[in-house]
Amino acid sequence: MTLRRIGSLPDKSWAPVILATGAIEQHGPHLPVAVDALMGQVWLSLSLARLPSGASCYVAPPITIGKSNEHTGFPGTLMISRDTLRSQVLAIARQVRDWGFRSLAVINTHGGNVPVLVPTLREVRTLYGLKAGLLQSGPVAGLSAQEAAFGIHAGEVETSWVMAAAGLLADPSKAVCEYPARIGDPGEVRPVAAPALVAWASRDVSKSGIMGDAAAATAQKGERWLEQGASGYAAAIAEVCRVARASAP
Ligand SMILES: [Zn+2]
Missing domain, CATH: 3.40.50.10310 (Creatininase)
Incomplete structure (x- = not known):
């Protein structure tokens, strides 16, 4: 303008x-x-x-x-x-x-x-x-409990969004599943959803940089979640x- x-x-x-x-x-x-x-x-x-x-x-x-x-x-x-x-x-x-x-x-x-x-x-x-x-x-909507709790970065949701919105920018062949914690883990110090929260850095809790199940992402899920x-x-x-x-x- x-x-x-x-x-x-x-x-x-x-x-x-x-x-x-x-x-x-x-x-x-x-x-x-x-x-x-x-x-x-x-x-x-x-x-x-x-x-x-x-x-x-x-x-x-x-x-x-x-x-x-x-x-x-x-x-x-x-x-x-x-x-x-x-x-x-x-x-x-x-x-x-x-x-x-x-x-x-x-x-x-x-x-x-x-x-x-x-x-x-x-x-x-x-x-x-x-x-x-x-x-x-x-x-x-429609995430597993594990992904909803610990799929916090570059996981199933974000990867699906990018595959749907700008597919050429994603490389699903390099997508892996890496969670910073599992539901039911005994430890009380976790990056998220824990009674004792820690000031985490992603390099502390992820080798790949992914926190979530990026391998489960699809463009079809992305279309649905973008619409929603x-x-x-x-x-x-x-x-x-x-x-x-x-x-x-
Ligand atoms: Zn992000």
């Missing part, structure tokens, strides 16, 4: 600006390091095409490099610190507010960003008065519009 068009948009008081936050980090031997940054754009293009009538939003340039210190030690991981991520989100929010928008919604595709984004979006609310939040697409996730994001965006519209001046 041109500056003139941005200056005169009619529905800034309620239509959210959507900011994609991703990562450039190792995704095992079978997926490119750009998966999380790529998936933000995939979700946007699929979910915006499914927006119900009456819903509207604008899309900000994405933050493609995230807080990925947990994936350092593998070639290809780029990272910014939690402070830099916070500063970037605050700077974008401040400008968006100055242009006249009143709502910021984040579509985040990298788990390591979440512990930074949640308190930062509260700052966006208190410092700049914007409505702000993280869009959620809902849980992925896109519908979830579209519904979340519509709900943000509905709430913001109800309280707009």
Whole structure:
């Protein structure tokens, strides 16, 4: 958009600006390091095409490099610190507010960003008065209990998504199954789903960089999960519009 068009948009008081936050980090031997940054754009293009009538939003340039210190030690991981991520989100929010928008919604595709984004979006609310939040697409349906608990990175879901959305970028022949823990393991110190959480780095818990069953991925599953996730994001965006519209001046 041109500056003139941005200056005169009619529905800034309620239509959210959507900011994609991703990562450039190792995704095992079978997926490119750009998966999380790529998936933000995939979700946007699929979910915006499914927006119900009456819903509207604008899309900000994405933050493609995230807080990925947990994936350092593998070639290809780029990272910014939690402070830099916070500063970037605050700077974008401040400008968006100055242009006249009143709502910021984040579509985040990298788990390591979440512990930074949640308190930062509260700052966006208190410092700049914007409505702000993280869009959620809902849980992925039909996973095994093991994959749902410990398939947290470059596993069945992410691999299937990429096979469906950009098949040339995936190499299923290099996909393996490697879990950081098994359901029923006696140990209480696990990377996730444990009473005692540890500050894990992926090199501590995975040789391949995969945490999950990437070998179980298929493009067909990916199509189904992309459809499900896109519908979830579209519904979340519509709900943000509905709430913001109800309280707009
Ligand atoms: Zn990922």
